[in-house]
Amino acid sequence: MQFQYRDVDQEGLVTLDAISSADKFNKWIYDAIRPFCQGTILEIGSGIGNISQFFIREKNDIYLSDIRLNYREIVKDKFGLDDQRVLDIDIVRQDFNDVYAALLGKFDSVFCLNVVEHIKEDHAAIDNMVKLLKPGGKLTVLVPAYQALYNHFDVTLEHYRRYNRETLVSLMSRHGTLIRVFNFNFVGIFGWFVSGKLLGNKILPTNEVKLFNYLVPINRIIDRILCRKIGLSVVCVISKHPLT
Numbered sequence: 001m002q003f004q005y006r007d008v009d010q011e012g013l014v015t016l017d018a019i020s021s022a023d024k025f026n027k028w029i030y031d032a033i034r035p036f037c038q039g040t041i042l043e044i045g046s047g048i049g050n051i052s053q054f055f056i057r058e059k060n061d062i063y064l065s066d067i068r069l070n071y072r073e074i075v076k077d078k079f080g081l082d083d084q085r086v087l088d089i090d091i092v093r094q095d096f097n098d099v100y101a102a103l104l105g106k107f108d109s110v111f112c113l114n115v116v117e118h119i120k121e122d123h124a125a126i127d128n129m130v131k132l133l134k135p136g137g138k139l140t141v142l143v144p145a146y147q148a149l150y151n152h153f154d155v156t157l158e159h160y161r162r163y164n165r166e167t168l169v170s171l172m173s174r175h176g177t178l179i180r181v182f183n184f185n186f187v188g189i190f191g192w193f194v195s196g197k198l199l200g201n202k203i204l205p206t207n208e209v210k211l212f213n214y215l216v217p218i219n220r221i222i223d224r225i226l227c228r229k230i231g232l233s234v235v236c237v238i239s240k241h242p243l244t
Contacts, residue, residue: 039108176238183231
């Protein structure tokens with residue numbers, strides 16, 4: 001399948017393809033966010049469906065979305081979905097309310113994984129995602145943690161920033177009631193630092209992804225021991241105020 005459109009993300013696709021083979025790692029992410037995703041669900045920035053696949057296998061009422069045409073075509077083909085279930089949603093459009101009027105207040109849950117760091121106007125992104133929720137609905141966001149870890153990977157992937165618990169909670173809590181905040185993937189800190197900072201890799205090496213995937217059962221235990229207080233990513237969950 002070839003695309004001639006400007007909204008084709010080749011660097012991101014290489015990374016997502018590498019991570020797609022990390023079945024244990026993807027399942028780990030899914031298990032971490034699953035308790036907060038109920039009812040009618042929307043994923044913002046579905047990519048090639050590395051996490052979406054688990055929701056679909058369990059026959060959840062889920063909608064996928066991405067601004068990239070190639071990703072939308074890939075997930076439609078992969079999961080047998082149509083345009084009603086795979087949406088083109090730009091969460092920082094200035095005319096968001098008008099363009100997506102039919103989607104406002106439609107969803108019980110919205111989740112967004114490794115997307116907000118790509119967006120300069122992150123406050124607008126969170127505000128608009130909350131608009132898509134029913135009153136009391138939950139928004140779950142996962143982003144890369146610790147600005148000190150910013151390296152060649154982040155540059156290649158066009159990350160504006162990395163977060164920590166305080167900055168993510170500050171960003172999200174003004175848009176809803178804080179439900180939960182926790183870190184994820186402690187061991188990944190060392191791989192990200194060594195490979196991206198010391199070795200200067202710009203794209204995740206496939207062999208490193210395979211090794212990390214193999215070690216996921218051990219890494220899950222380590223995260224539990226550390227009570228999810230430190231990790232390569234940070235996750236925040238808020239609920240939409242009942243009267244908004």
